[in-house]
Amino acid sequence: MSVGETGVAMLMSVRMAPPLPLMFLILIHGVSSAEWGVSYRLSHICALKDSSVIMSCTYTYPTGYEIRKVFWTKNPVHGEEPPDLSEDPEYSQRLQYLGDEQKNCTIRLSHVTQKDSHMYCFRFTTNVTDGKWKGYPGVTLTVTDLQVESSETVTEGDSVRLTCKSSCALTDRATFIWYRNSQPLTERRDRNNQLLLQSVRREDAGRYSCALQEHTYISPAAQLNVTYPPKNVSVSISPSGEIVEGDSVTLICSSDSNPPAEISWFKGGMIVGSGRIYSISNISSDHSGEYKCKSKNKHGEKYSETVTLNVMYPPRNVSVLINGPAEIVEGDSVTLICSSDSNPPALNFSWFKENQSSSVGSGQSFSAQQSGRFYCEAHNQHGSQRSDAVSVTVKGRLVILYISIGVVSGASVIITVLLILRSRGKRIKDNLETQC
Ligand SMILES: *[C@@H]1O[C@H](CO)[C@@H](O)[C@H](O)[C@H]1NC(C)=O
Numbered sequence: 416m417s418v419g420e421t422g423v424a425m426l427m428s429v430r431m432a433p434p435l436p437l438m439f440l441i442l443i444h445g446v447s448s449a450e451w452g453v454s455y456r457l458s459h460i461c462a463l464k465d466s467s468v469i470m471s472c473t474y475t476y477p478t479g480y481e482i483r484k485v486f487w488t489k490n491p492v493h494g495e496e497p498p499d500l501s502e503d504p505e506y507s508q509r510l511q512y513l514g515d516e517q518k519n520c521t522i523r524l525s526h527v528t529q530k531d532s533h534m535y536c537f538r539f540t541t542n543v544t545d546g547k548w549k550g551y552p553g554v555t556l557t558v559t560d561l562q563v564e565s566s567e568t569v570t571e572g573d574s575v576r577l578t579c580k581s582s583c584a585l586t587d588r589a590t591f592i593w594y595r596n597s598q599p600l601t602e603r604r605d606r607n608n609q610l611l612l613q614s615v616r617r618e619d620a621g622r623y624s625c626a627l628q629e630h631t632y633i634s635p636a637a638q639l640n641v642t643y644p645p646k647n648v649s650v651s652i653s654p655s656g657e658i659v660e661g662d663s664v665t666l667i668c669s670s671d672s673n674p675p676a677e678i679s680w681f682k683g684g685m686i687v688g689s690g691r692i693y694s695i696s697n698i699s700s701d702h703s704g705e706y707k708c709k710s711k712n713k714h715g716e717k718y719s720e721t722v723t724l725n726v727m728y729p730p731r732n733v734s735v736l737i738n739g740p741a742e743i744v745e746g747d748s749v750t751l752i753c754s755s756d757s758n759p760p761a762l763n764f765s766w767f768k769e770n771q772s773s774s775v776g777s778g779q780s781f782s783a784q785q786s787g788r789f790y791c792e793a794h795n796q797h798g799s800q801r802s803d804a805v806s807v808t809v810k811g812r813l814v815i816l817y818i819s820i821g822v823v824s825g826a827s828v829i830i831t832v833l834l835i836l837r838s839r840g841k842r843i844k845d846n847l848e849t850q851c
């Protein structure tokens with residue numbers, strides 16, 4: 416400071432000298448040359464919703480005055496006596512004056528909301544009518560909430576960055592914390608207000624929110640969707656047990672995918688249906704076979720394992736075939752073959768001679784004139800069926816030689832049973848001669 420400037424300052428102070436009594440006081444104490452003033456440590460505060468805000472403040476006034484009233488006000492209007500905020504019901508419970516009646520005018524406002532975003536000024540009055548002061552401009556308070564910003568949908572394997580946004584730069588440089596589905600996340604924090612998810616997995620999907628450490632306020636949650644191709648494609652059959660012709664059967668294709676997959680059904684290599692559920696009512700053996708489903712979305716497709724539908728049914732198409740002459744004489748034999756189609760294969764067959772109640776068996780012999788009609792009957796656990804009868808004309812005695820079961824296996828389930836008949840009657844020469 417130059418000498419000249421000091422001189423001007425002294426001159427000014429002489430010209431603006433207070434009235435005599437005050438001058439007297441100054442002389443008595445002989446200390447302070449303090450001016451009227453209020454200073455705020457921060458002129459702008461950006462605070463998080465629900466937090467407590469401390470507005471640090473000091474004030475000065477010339478020596479000799481006695482402080483009468485200290486208070487804070489908001490949005491002061493020039494020329495109007497500002498109201499005391501502590502008498503405002505919206506503030507009275509939340510406002511705490513931490514200062515004193517000498518120089519400290521710090522205040523705390525708790526549980527701030529966006530409605531508290533105003534300019535706040537400190538005001539004090541003294542024992543002298545004109546000895547009052549308003550610290551203008553004051554502290555501009557902006558209250559912000561937090562919003563999670565992120566892309567809504569991310570594909571598995573990509574990375575995504577979530578940002579915790581506030582409408583102003585927070586004055587309190589506290590650490591951000593993140594939650595997924597209300598569970599705090601401990602890792603992968605990027606920069607201060609960002610969360611970087613690298614190579615996103617399905618488990619990363621969820622509702623994300625953010626907060627500041629040691630603050631109660633938590634942002635609204637933002638949903639993060641993770642899309643991925645179909646996985647775990649499988650078929651289940653209902654009912655799960657044995658399937659019998661006539662049953663209603665449902666095949667269900669389960670798959671895990673996002674977005675949901677389109678399902679198609681295959682039997683062998685042929686498409687037979689679409690949709691998650693494939694229903695067959697009144698199932699028949701034609702429905703037996705290998706099935707699988709395909710699950711497809713825009714990220715890929717996947718087939719299930721094949722499942723086998725094995726439809727059970729009682730014997731049908733039971734018939735007898737004659738292998739040999741229809742008319743047999745002594746020494747000839749004829750074979751009757753009984754075939755049947757059933758699932759499971761019929762292993763239980765009976766042979767009957769028409770109009771005879773009991774079945775015929777191996778080694779059984781019949782007296783003369785045994786010509787007759789024979790039929791067979793096939794059984795499995797689902798039922799039985801008899802064949803039409805076939806006529807065998809016999810000259811002489813008839814002996815059942817042999818009954819055996821032969822399985823002709825393959826694609827169709829057919830079982831064959833042999834009945835071999837042999838005539839043991841006397842040869843009739845006339846007949847022989849006639850035949851020759
Ligand atoms: C004012 O008072 C507050 C609360 O008691 C205190 O934290 C702060 O340090 C004081 N400020 C000054 C400048 O003395």
Ligand SMILES: *[C@@H]1O[C@H](CO)[C@@H](O)[C@H](O)[C@H]1NC(C)=O
Nearest residue numbers: 645646647648649669670671
């Ligand atoms: C899906 O398959 C994975 C393995 O590929 C397995 O770890 C997971 O448990 C399966 N999820 C379901 C719901 O079956």
Ligand SMILES: *[C@@H]1O[C@H](CO)[C@@H](O)[C@H](O)[C@H]1NC(C)=O
Nearest residue numbers: 660661662696697698699700
């Ligand atoms: C089931 O199918 C069989 C043959 O395909 C048919 O004869 C029968 O009437 C059907 N039953 C019902 C209830 O539709």
Ligand SMILES: *[C@@H]1O[C@H](CO)[C@@H](O)[C@H](O)[C@H]1NC(C)=O
Nearest residue numbers: 768769770771786787788789
């Ligand atoms: C078997 O009995 C039926 C009536 O029950 C009769 O019509 C038929 O002629 C008889 N067949 C023989 C071979 O006796």
